[in-house]
Amino acid sequence: MPSIADVLKRHTDSLMAIPGVVGVGRGEKNGAPTVYVMVERMTDSLRRSLPDSIEGYAVQVNVTGEIKAQPE
Amino acid sequence: MPRSRNCAVLTLRLALVLTLAVAAGCNDSTSPAAPRALKPELARGGQQGPDLRAAMAARTKFEARIMAKRGVEGIGVGLRDDGTPAVVIMTVNGAVGGLPHTLDGVPVKLMPTGPFSAILPRKGKPERGGKPGGGNGGGSADPTATFTRPVPIGVSIGNENECAAGTLGARVTKGGNVYILSNNHVLARQNAAGIGEDILQPGRYDTSPQCSIPANSSIGTLAQFVRINFSGNNTVDAALASTTTSLVGNATFTGGYGVPNSTTKAATIGMLVQKCGRTTSCTHGSVASIDATVRVQYESGVATFVNQVVVTGKRGAFSKAGDSGSLIVTDDSNAYPVALLFAGGQTSTIGNPIGAVLSALGVTIDGK
Numbered sequence: 001m002p003s004i005a006d007v008l009k010r011h012t013d014s015l016m017a018i019p020g021v022v023g024v025g026r027g028e029k030n031g032a033p034t035v036y037v038m039v040e041r042m043t044d045s046l047r048r049s050l051p052d053s054i055e056g057y058a059v060q061v062n063v064t065g066e067i068k069a070q071p072e
Numbered sequence: 073m074p075r076s077r078n079c080a081v082l083t084l085r086l087a088l089v090l091t092l093a094v095a096a097g098c099n100d101s102t103s104p105a106a107p108r109a110l111k112p113e114l115a116r117g118g119q120q121g122p123d124l125r126a127a128m129a130a131r132t133k134f135e136a137r138i139m140a141k142r143g144v145e146g147i148g149v150g151l152r153d154d155g156t157p158a159v160v161i162m163t164v165n166g167a168v169g170g171l172p173h174t175l176d177g178v179p180v181k182l183m184p185t186g187p188f189s190a191i192l193p194r195k196g197k198p199e200r201g202g203k204p205g206g207g208n209g210g211g212s213a214d215p216t217a218t219f220t221r222p223v224p225i226g227v228s229i230g231n232e233n234e235c236a237a238g239t240l241g242a243r244v245t246k247g248g249n250v251y252i253l254s255n256n257h258v259l260a261r262q263n264a265a266g267i268g269e270d271i272l273q274p275g276r277y278d279t280s281p282q283c284s285i286p287a288n289s290s291i292g293t294l295a296q297f298v299r300i301n302f303s304g305n306n307t308v309d310a311a312l313a314s315t316t317t318s319l320v321g322n323a324t325f326t327g328g329y330g331v332p333n334s335t336t337k338a339a340t341i342g343m344l345v346q347k348c349g350r351t352t353s354c355t356h357g358s359v360a361s362i363d364a365t366v367r368v369q370y371e372s373g374v375a376t377f378v379n380q381v382v383v384t385g386k387r388g389a390f391s392k393a394g395d396s397g398s399l400i401v402t403d404d405s406n407a408y409p410v411a412l413l414f415a416g417g418q419t420s421t422i423g424n425p426i427g428a429v430l431s432a433l434g435v436t437i438d439g440k
Contacts, residue, residue, distance in 0.1 A: 005363070012365050016376075022417070025364025025382055028341040036361035036382070038420065062360070065418035068369040069257050069309070072237040072277050072351060072394030 004033040007055045011035070020046050022067050027060045034060040041065070123178075127157040130175040134159070141168060213325035215239070215350045216278040216394075222321035223273050223291060226328055226348030226398065229254065230275020231261050231294070235283035237275030239349040239397035241412055242332055243322040244312070244435040251312040251435060252292050252320055254397030255414045259311035260297035262372050269294045271313040275350075277394075291319045298432050302373040308424040308432050309377070309414040322438050324348045329407045332399055334439035336426045337408035339381040344403035345410055349395030356403055357383045357390040357421070359410075366422050368415045381411040381423040390421040399426075399437075409437050 004026055015024045020039050027036030035057050039046055042063055051059055158181040173180055216228045216237065229240045229252070238258030244251050252271060256262065259271055270290040276283045297311035323331045328348040339345075339359045348354040361382035368375050383390050383400065391398065391413055400411040400423050411423025430436060 008363060016365060016367070023361075023364050023366035023380075023382065023422075025361035025366075025380070026341070027361045036364065038361075038364075038366065038382070038417070040417075062420065064420040066369055067366055067415050067417045067420070067422060068393075069255075069371075069415045070238075070391060070393050070396040070413070071255075071257055072275075 001056045004035075004057055007035065007057055011054055015050075018046065018049050021050075022064060029058060029060055032058070034058045037061050038064040038067070123157045126176070127159055127178045130178040131159050134175050138171070141170065213327055213353070215325065215348070215353055216274055218274055218286070218289070219325070221291065221319050222317060223319070224321050224323055224325040224328070225332075226324045226350070226354070228274035228278045228350040228394070229258065229291070229397070230272055230277065231259060231265055232270040232272055232276075232285060232290070233265065234261055235276040237277035237350055237394050239351075239395055239413075240273070240320070241397045241399040242409070243315070243317075243320050243438040244430070244433070245438045246433075246435045250315055250317055250320070250438060251295060252315050253399070253412070253429070253433070253435070253437075254311060254313070255309045255412070256297045256300055256311045257309055257370065257414070258397040259294055259313050262370055263297070263299050265294055265297070267294055267296070271315075278350075291315055296433060300370070300375050302370075302375050304376070306375055306377045307379055307428045308412070310412060310424065310429045310433055312433055312435065324354070328354045329401060330440075331407070332401050332437055332439040333406050333408045334437045335408060336430065336437065337402060337410055338427060339410050339423075339425065343410065345383055345400050346403040346407075347391070347395070347398040347400045347413055349391060349398035349413065351392045351394035352389065355388075355390050356386040358386065360384045360420065364422070366415070368422065377415075377422070377424070379425055379428065381425055383411075383421040383423060384419060385421070389416070389419070391416045395421075407439075409439070 008026060012024045015021055020043060021037060022040055023038035025036045027034040035054050037059055050061060053059055158179045159175050215226055219227055225240050225242050227240050228237045230237045238254055241253045244253045271292040272289040273291045279286055292313035292315035295312045295314040298308050300306060300309055329346055339362050341359055341362060343359040346356045359381060364380040364382050365378045366380050368377055396414050398413040399409055400413055401407040401409050409426045411426050412429045413421060413423045415422040
């Protein structure tokens with residue numbers, strides 16, 4: 001199985017290109033590394049286009065809203 | 073696809089910035105962000121032909137009437153999913169009655185956004201005692217107050233040339249000199265500032281009357297910043313202001329974690345962290361993701377950041393608008409610096425890895 005770092009390197013760009021995806025990183029669930037995907041809001045089209053796993057790593061989807069710089 | 077999406081969002085933001093400048097009564101004639109960023113967008117609008125111009129005209133014509141409706145948070149011009157221009161009405165939760173489907177023939181697009189805390193300033197801010205040093209004593213400090221010098225870290229600061237507020241992250245050192253560490257977009261106006269501009273405590277968003285510059289409010293001058301690249305990858309949103317130990321201390325205000333460690337720690341998933349900042353004061357959370365690539369919305373565009381740290385709050389949001397610049401440290405008595413907070417969504421906060429911040433600026437944390 002490839003390392004999570006290699007998997008992120010290979011797939012981050014294509015995941016970020018999916019409309020509605022705002023971030024992709026390394027996550028962890030139950031002690032196992034995951035592909036952590038941040039989306040503005042969950043939509044049917046995202047449900048269809050996001051895979052459940054990539055090269056053996058679970059895809060963990062988090063609804064974050066739009067990510068904005070935080071000045072007041 | 074990302075390009076057209078970004079374009080739409082940018083237009084929205086600019087429309088909001090314009091609305092905001094009027095609505096807030098913030099007579100900031102020198103505010104650079106809106107006019108500077110607006111020009112290219114307007115030019116592009118002109119090239120895109122009559123549809124976009126019609127949408128902009130409709131927005132202007134109906135703005136007051138639409139904004140008066142309860143539940144409407146903003147109005148702007150944007151693109152529909154098929155790429156055609158529309159008047160965009162931003163709502164708290166989407167359920168606003170009596171909104172039109174078209175305005176002068178231009179389609180209306182509803183966008184539930186929640187309230188715009190990051191962009192629209194709160195109006196009618198209550199007076200907070202108003203006496204200098206009022207934030208220092210007692211159990212619950214107010215990070216937006218004017219603090220006696222040396223000011224603690226975690227408090228409101230801003231650039232003299234904009235009516236805004238961010239957070240003083242930490243005191244750092246380089247070659248025997250001391251500096252304030254915060255974000256580029258707090259100290260350096262998103263690349264627009266000149267070296268030597270004054271850094272004020274509190275930031276002008278928090279002064280009374282709002283946006284004024286009280287005497288003796290400068291605690292430093294912009295010394296260095298890493299440019300934000302809006303067309304490539306970034307790792308840090310960081311800047312330094314020259315200061316002195318008599319103007320800026322190295323501990324948080326009362327109720328915070330105190331003095332951060334001078335040794336840093338790389339974020340790991342699940343790590344418990346805390347921060348003290350201008351808006352949400354001291355909060356606790358945990359690292360949800362590392363090595364993250366994130367697209368971040370600024371007033372002047374969208375920037376992509378790589379190798380970022382994602383934090384989620386323990387109770388409610390870990391950060392909100394105004395917390396930009398806060399130092400994120402481990403949630404234990406060691407308070408090892410982990411990241412520099414600069415962005416967030418409803419449920420997540422994004423920080424630059426602190427190692428990258430310090431090496432980009434050539435400084436170390438002036439800590440314990």
